[in-house]
Amino acid sequence: MRIQTVCNELEETTLSFESIALQVGYKDASSCRKVFRKNMGLTPSEFRKRFVPQ
Structure with missing residues (x-):
């Protein structure tokens, strides 16, 4: 569950x-x-790089 949250945050934010x-x-x-x-x-x-549009 935490890893899915990490994925969501990586996709939706610019947070480190x-x-x-x-x-x-x-x-x-x-x-x-x-x-x-x-x-x-x-x-x-x-x-x-793979899942977030540039």
Whole structure:
């Protein structure tokens, strides 16, 4: 559920990944990044490049 919220925030805001990770309850962005990559198969920046129109 938290990872879906991260996806939504990456798509809908320009907040940094670190800010989003803290907002959804991770104490450390690197932990969130590892879980995100495991679940999504992309890094947060790759996700934004692929799914957010420029």
